[in-house]
Structure formats: C-alpha cells, structure tokens
Amino acid sequence: MYENLSSDYDRFVNWGDRLAYEMPFVETLIAQLQKKPGDSLAILDTACGTGMHAITLAQRGHRVSAADLYPQMVQIAKENARRAGVEVRFESAGFGDMQETFGAQKFDLLLCMGNSLPHLIDEAGLRRALLDFAAVLHPSGMLLIQNRNFDMVLRGQQRWMEPQVHREGADEWIFQRFYDFLADGLIRFNIVTLKRHNEEGWQARVDSTLLRPQLQRDLEQALTGTGFGELHAYGSMQGKDFDSETSGNLIQTGTKI
Helix, strand or coil: CHHHHHHHHHHHCCHHHHHHHHHHHHHHHHHHHCCCCCCCCEEEEECCCCCHHHHHHHHCCCEEEEEECCHHHHHHHHHHHHHHCCCCEEEECCCCCHHHHHCCCCEEEEEECCCCHHHCCCHHHHHHHHHHHHHHEEEEEEEEEEEECHHHHHHHCCCECCCEEEEECCEEEEEEEEEEECCCCCEEEEEEEEEEECCCCCEEEEEEEEECCCCHHHHHHHHHCCCEEEEEEECCCCCCECCCCCCCEEEEEEEEC
8 A cells, every 4th residue: 555655645644734733742752751951862753654753853853763664655755854954764664673673772762653553453463563662662761652543433433534635736636535344343444546637537546455443442451561651642642631532543652661
C-alpha cells in the first residue's frame, strides 16, 4: 500500500496544519524529559513516513533519527530533510528492528505516530515491537503512540473518514479513506486516490492494507507487560483526557521502567 502512496503522501497530509496542531503537545512531553530548558534530546521517530515530524524536531535543535519500513518513504524523507537544511538519520527499518538498526538505550523519546502501530496484526508482533521500543530507550525514556480511537470506531462501526483534497496548478487529487470490518476482527484500511488534470476525467487507484484495532485497555496491558509504566491515555494531541466514547484518537504515553 505505502509503496504506491509514498509519492502522494505529502499531498494527502496537510503538514502545516497538522504540525501546528500536534507539536505543542510533543513539546510539553519534551519539556518533561529535559533536565533544563533547551536541552537537546535524542529522539527516534518510528514509522516516520516522509519524515516531517522528525525534520521539525531537528529544526528545534534535537538529535533525531527516524525509520520507516518502506524505502520509498525513506527516500522522500531524506529529500525533505535536505530541502529543510537539517540533519536526520533516516533508515529503512520496520517495527521490531529498532535496536538492531540504532543500538540499545540510545533515545530519550520515541514516537510512533499516524495510527502506525495497528498495522501489526497479531499479538506476537505487537509484543516484539514494544519490547524493541523499550530496548532503544534510555531508562525513564518516554514512548508516545498516536492511534485512532478504535474503541469508538468498533462500537459505532465507523467506516468512513473525511476526504482530503489537494491541488497543484492544473492537477487535483482527492483521497478517500474507509474501513472494511472483517469477520476475523481485523480491519481492511482502504485509500481511494482520485487524480485529474485540467478538470478532465478522474483516474482512480485503490490501495489497501490490514489493521488490527488496538483497544485502549489492551494497548495499556501490552505496554505494562513490556517494560513500561506511568501510563497515560489522552484523547487528542491537545492533551485532553481519553474518552473511549468521544475521543477521535488514542494518544498513549508510557515511561520505560
């Protein structure tokens, strides 16, 4: 899926609005980890996509590494960092491969954003990834996970998400996301990409992948069993408390014990 989506990913996401919304909360977590204001932290961004969170953190003076499973995403991330004039170490690596790629106890903060963790579709894969996250964090390092609120999605069988629209000159894109709820409990996540030039006929592509919805209580239990404590669940990247019935997202933090 993401091999195909990589060339359009920065059209699909409105990065200006998203970073303006999310980064103040990330900065509050960073402030909790800094021994004194302005300290540079070692930060790892997993499933980094085209690298925009990592680049923003590097622009703010932090020592940032980032990884994505898909080389196509990593290549675009490297080009984005070059254009931004910052140094970020980007590697092609998936969940469970962080310690092998970057080494043990290297980071103060680890990010797993963009509803990435539910792409692990079995408990063994999730446990391996969380143990790996713990391995690369310093003692008392922090993990930040950003998922959809699957408690609410499953309860209401919420299939459709808001479409995203992007224009560049005579070219126009529409991205429509939706879920198929499967009998085995997994979700098929679909993105329809529509593109046209000069208001001519639309060209369509559908990309799909599987997700395993992670309920808040299950994710918390998995974190407790893999070396994390001081867990807190937020309902948005504004730091509001999590409400399983109304929150759009599950923002889960934990500290390596």
